[in-house]
Amino acid sequence: MRIGIVCYPTFGGSGVVATELGKALALKGHKVHFITYSQPARLHLFSENLFYHEVFIPAYPLFQYPPYELALASKMVDIARFEKLDLLHVHYAIPHASAAFMAKQILKTKGINIPVITTLHGTDITLVGKDASFEPVVTFSINQSDGVTAVSDSLRVETYDYFDIEKDIEVIPNFINLEKFKRQRKEHFRMAIASSNEKLLVHTSNFRAVKRVEDVIRIFAKVRQQIPSKLLLVGDGPDRPKMEKLCRELQICQDVRFLGKLDAVEEVLSIADLFLMPSEKESFGLAALEAMACEVPVVSTNAGGIPELNVDGETGFTSPVGAIDEMVEKALYILDDENLPRFKANALRRAKDFDVDKIVPLYEDFYQKIINTQ
Numbered sequence: 552m553r554i555g556i557v558c559y560p561t562f563g564g565s566g567v568v569a570t571e572l573g574k575a576l577a578l579k580g581h582k583v584h585f586i587t588y589s590q591p592a593r594l595h596l597f598s599e600n601l602f603y604h605e606v607f608i609p610a611y612p613l614f615q616y617p618p619y620e621l622a623l624a625s626k627m628v629d630i631a632r633f634e635k636l637d638l639l640h641v642h643y644a645i646p647h648a649s650a651a652f653m654a655k656q657i658l659k660t661k662g663i664n665i666p667v668i669t670t671l672h673g674t675d676i677t678l679v680g681k682d683a684s685f686e687p688v689v690t691f692s693i694n695q696s697d698g699v700t701a702v703s704d705s706l707r708v709e710t711y712d713y714f715d716i717e718k719d720i721e722v723i724p725n726f727i728n729l730e731k732f733k734r735q736r737k738e739h740f741r742m743a744i745a746s747s748n749e750k751l752l753v754h755t756s757n758f759r760a761v762k763r764v765e766d767v768i769r770i771f772a773k774v775r776q777q778i779p780s781k782l783l784l785v786g787d788g789p790d791r792p793k794m795e796k797l798c799r800e801l802q803i804c805q806d807v808r809f810l811g812k813l814d815a816v817e818e819v820l821s822i823a824d825l826f827l828m829p830s831e832k833e834s835f836g837l838a839a840l841e842a843m844a845c846e847v848p849v850v851s852t853n854a855g856g857i858p859e860l861n862v863d864g865e866t867g868f869t870s871p872v873g874a875i876d877e878m879v880e881k882a883l884y885i886l887d888d889e890n891l892p893r894f895k896a897n898a899l900r901r902a903k904d905f906d907v908d909k910i911v912p913l914y915e916d917f918y919q920k921i922i923n924t925q
């Protein structure tokens with residue numbers, strides 16, 4: 552197939568899933584065209600089947616807000632026609648689904664019918680999408696998509712709860728490349744930052760309010776009172792300065808490292824004993840899946856789709872949002888040397904259910920089904 556993929560080109564979960572999907576489809580022989588405003592963060596390999604088309608917005612003094620959606624729709628029209636795309640797959644509804652709707656209408660006037668598939672990733676529904684500033688457009692563009700997928704059953708249900716949706720929503724979960732995300736021998740790295748009796752806790756996120764990084768730090772501060780440990784924080788975002796201040800107030804800076812945005816997260820995960828995900832909302836929790844693939848158990852909230860991944864009492868534990876003391880108790884239980892090996896093995900076993908080789912064929916089947924209905 553000739554597939555156009557539209558996504559955010561950042562380290563964010565939806566962009567990562569879209570990019571990894573495109574790479575996996577290209578490996579299977581499909582021609583994949585990424586259409587976005589900059590080179591996707593994880594698209595750094597050469598393949599005869601991968602193409603990147605930059606959306607460029609000409610500057611004009613009148614534009615207080617550059618009209619990205621229009622430039623994107625125009626680019627989709629151009630690439631769909633010139634590359635003879637079989638379908639457009641847009642990731643994250645805002646503004647990609649409505650831009651795709653516009654592109655589809657324009658293409659119709661030129662005698663081309665191109666199916667549009669929208670994948671809902673989470674905050675496009677649970678936070679941003681249901682805001683009155685966007686809701687009518689989000690509802691309309693989801694209903695106008697030819698196919699709709701969501702990354703968890705929880706997100707599917709929330710979409711029906713928040714919006715007036717007439718379309719069937721297919722659940723296709725996030726996936727993981729187990730060749731890339733696997734526990735590697737990185738003992739030298741571990742020895743450089745922790746002594747042999749210390750446990751290593753890890754959190755990765757974009758440091759936005761929804762991730763509750765403050766809870767990560769408060770959980771760690773309490774765990775550290777019970778057992779020698781260190782905390783590694785991967786990623787960056789608006790809450791980081793507040794978190795650095797909190798570490799100073801709690802006088803734990805010597806045991807907390809802010810590592811910033813890293814390409815090779817799997818190297819940090821390879822030395823970790825526990826992953827913390829205390830999110831307020833989380834449609835799936837791709838970061839937790841990456842940790843589990845590296846044999847790291849997860850203490851998380853039970854928000855959104857996380858329980859569909861992190862099996863309570865098996866691969867880690869799930870607690871209500873904000874239940875810091877409960878998460879501390881669960882963390883200490885997992886970190887006990889008697890329990891840790893079992894949780895690590897279970898985490899990896901569960902991660903294998905989301906192997907890229909199992910999930911990508913679900914997208915291919917879905918594409919075919921939608922094309923056949925046209």
Ligand code: GMT
Nearest residue numbers: 563564565672673674833834835836837
């Ligand atoms: O987690 C984020 O804030 C980034 C966000 C995105 O849209 O880029 O991630 C969402 O999509 C990921 C991939 O499908 C999911 O694994 C994340 O759970 C989801 N984040 C939220 O729902 C908060």
